[in-house]
Amino acid sequence: MTTPIQIMPSSATPKKPQVQVQKEDAMLLQKELINRNYHELATAHAMGRKVSATFVPGNLNELLMCFDLARSLPETNALQNGMRKKSGKMIMDAERDGHSEDVCTYVKADLGMMLGGEVGPTGEALPRPDVLLLSYTGCFTFMKWFELVRQKYDCETLMLHVPYQGEGKINSAMRTYVVKQLREKVIPGLERITGVKFDIDRLRQYMRESQKAEDNLVKVLQSAKQRPSPIDGYFGAVYYIGPIFTAFRGTPEATRYYEVLWEEVQQRMREGKGPVTPEGGIAEEKYRLVVEGPPNWTHFRDFWKMFSDEGAVVVASTYSKVGGVYDFGFRHDADRPLESLAEYCLGCYTNLNFPQRIDMICRYMDEYQADGLLINSIKSCNSFSAGQLLILREVEKRTGKPAAFIETDLVDPRYFSAANVKNRLESYFQMIKQKKAAH
Ligand code: SF4
Secondary structure: OOOOOOOOOHHHOOOOHHHHHHHHHHHHHHHHHHHHHHHHHHHOOOOOOOEEEEOOOOOOHHHHHOOOOEEEOHHHHHHHHHHOOOHHHHHHHHHHOOOOOOOOHHHHHHHHHHHOOOEOOOOOEOOOOOEEEEEEOOOHHHHHHHHHHHHHHOOEEEEEEOOOOOOOOOOHHHHHHHHHHHHHHHHHHHHHHHOOOOOHHHHHHHHHHHHHHHHHHHHHHHHHHOOOOOOOOOOOHHHHOHHHHOOOOOOHHHHHHHHHHHHHHHHHHHOOOOOEEOOEEOOOOOEEEEEEOOOOOOOHHHHHHHHHOOOEEEEEEOHHHOOOOOOOOOOOOOOOHHHHHHHHHHOOHHHOOHHHHHHHHHHHHHHOOOOEEEEEEEOOOHHHHOOHHHHHHHHHHHHOOOEEEEEEOOOOHHHOOHHHHHHHHHHHHHHHHHHHHHO
């Protein structure tokens, strides 16, 4: 389950000159960041740099930067390939190589990419990782995925075991356990593999930058409490979380990106405008939704259009928290660097239990004045699909708002049935309309 993507095409920008210019600033910045990271990865070994791979939830980007590592995020590579319509073949190649139809399609897209010559989404080569940093935050597939990659490349693996929040809270023993592993296993391992001595002041400096970016990201996401919402908190938010959930959290470039983005969103708020979609602005905000589950990437624009055509705006989503839950107060803290990294991993959305996920959704329904909950259940994500119907029923019961369930997949184009999804959505919007009319 995971994140970020390249920027919206420039044709998606609105026509008002001043806003367009500001919008282009954030877009250009993000595009530059993402492309630059793929280029850094492609040239890392030639430049004498080591390469790490790590998953988005629980990623220790600030720590990895302390060791001069170029940073690859496998789920991001898979989703980028999905958006570029390249993942279908990769998945089928992985299936021909023996991986079952039910395996998470991020995994198969990644393995298929390796089988196809390790060419990354932008067409540049993706290097073999020198270290797999497995920050284990709740999905069992993470572990199996890296086991397969390790088997293929025989690369070093460092495991950070993050205890699950089974009781719905983080206690000091859990924090101490994670910090101990960082001190005794992860940091010495990274020093040995890279030959770079750990400097805690360098880590603190990156964390100061992280905090600034996190503050602005939260402001952007919470702007959706306004009516009309100036952003789409799901389809639009996957662009906004791009830099901070991947290789840029902790860099001044990410800080700058979120400053520019926040300025743009404030401008839209002042003008009373709704979100910008790839097809242009939304004429009228008719439905405000909360969404649980990641989007489908292979038909991303079509999927979004099914909402925007109907005036449906997603005001909050759980997916936009998958690389860090910042809106309930957590920030990377330079004064407690290792403890704060531990709390970040422990607090990841993937590491939350059912009651916490239900509470989170109910809170969003209330604070963002949503009309309903939509669950996009991902066929091949066994970790997160389990229990989603239970979540749906409980949220309906507590909020009295209608909920609906659709099923797609992340990056397997065979599991996106546009007609079915559109029908379901249209009936759901009708249901919301009737409910609203009855009140
Ligand atoms: S099973 Fe789900 S949570 Fe796990 S890696 Fe795949 S998409 Fe992510």
